[in-house]
Amino acid sequence: MEIVIESNSERAGVLAARLIARLVREKPDAVLGLATGSTPLGVYRELVRMHREEHLDFSRVTTFNLDEYVGLSGAHPASYRRFMEENLFSQINVAPQNVFIPDGMASDVPGFCREYEDRIRAHGGIDVQLLGIGGDGHIGFNEPSSSLASRTRIKTLTPKTRQDNARFFASPEEVPHHVITMGVGTILDARQVVLLALGAGKARAVREAVEGPVTAMVPASVLQMHPSVKVLLDSQAASELERSDYYRWVYENKPDWQRF
Ligand code: GLP
Secondary structure, eight states, rough: EEEEEESSSHHHHHHHHHHHHHHHHHHHOOOEOOOOOSSTTHHHHHHHHHHHHOOOOOOOEEEEEEEETTTTTTTSTTTTTHHHHTTTGGSSOOOOEEEEEOTTTSSHHHHHHHHHHHHHHTTOOOOEEEEEOOOSSSSTTTTTTTTTTTSEEEEEEEHHHHHHHGGGGSGGGGSSSSSEOOOOHHHHTSSSSEEEEEEEGGGHHHHHHHHSSOOBGGGGGGGGGSSSEEEETTTTTTTTTHHHHHHHHHHOHHHHHHHH
């Protein structure tokens, strides 16, 4: 794992955007795994800026989103499809037919999940997966106790996650109980993973994921088993790390050819 600690959330988001942009420039038909929530907003703002001001071209890019609420159509204001349309897709030149997000209205959920996995494979797999982290260490919507080998499937949200996400809904009772999410195994198949965590509310989950044991009780901890993970943090999210001085030292002393 490479842990990068930036002084503030904006810089951490810009760094994540720069990694994605570099990939898209090197591989114009890249397959991006995308995330929702407050955390990636700065990443998407920067990608939109690069598209407008630096001609970053998404016309051949394919995207797969991590997750969606069961029972919400793309028109629902809190659906992840709507989130992606508003914050990214409507502002860049990605082709609508290259955008894939789990369908919260699928009538055959297991069948849909199998097709989602097949589709990722048919596109050659995900080149870079962007992740946030839940306060309980979840990635996508893989809550604690998720199988570390899991694939795309339906999951039940914990009360804490429903509570954390209630701010996106008109009332807390409206937060769906079920979601479709890529599995932990699906995420591990990505060639590269960028986990972004911002703010003091994530400090404990970050410490457990980065410095704790690999355990299904902290699904993000399994990223320790992935060969190419960058964990981008602001100083608050890094505040509980025991070895933050070492991570900073490593980053400052990287060989030039490894910089990003
Ligand atoms: C949701 C999403 C996750 C996201 C998490 C954290 O549960 N399914 O992908 O990482 O929220 O959200 P936020 O970035 O708003 O803190």
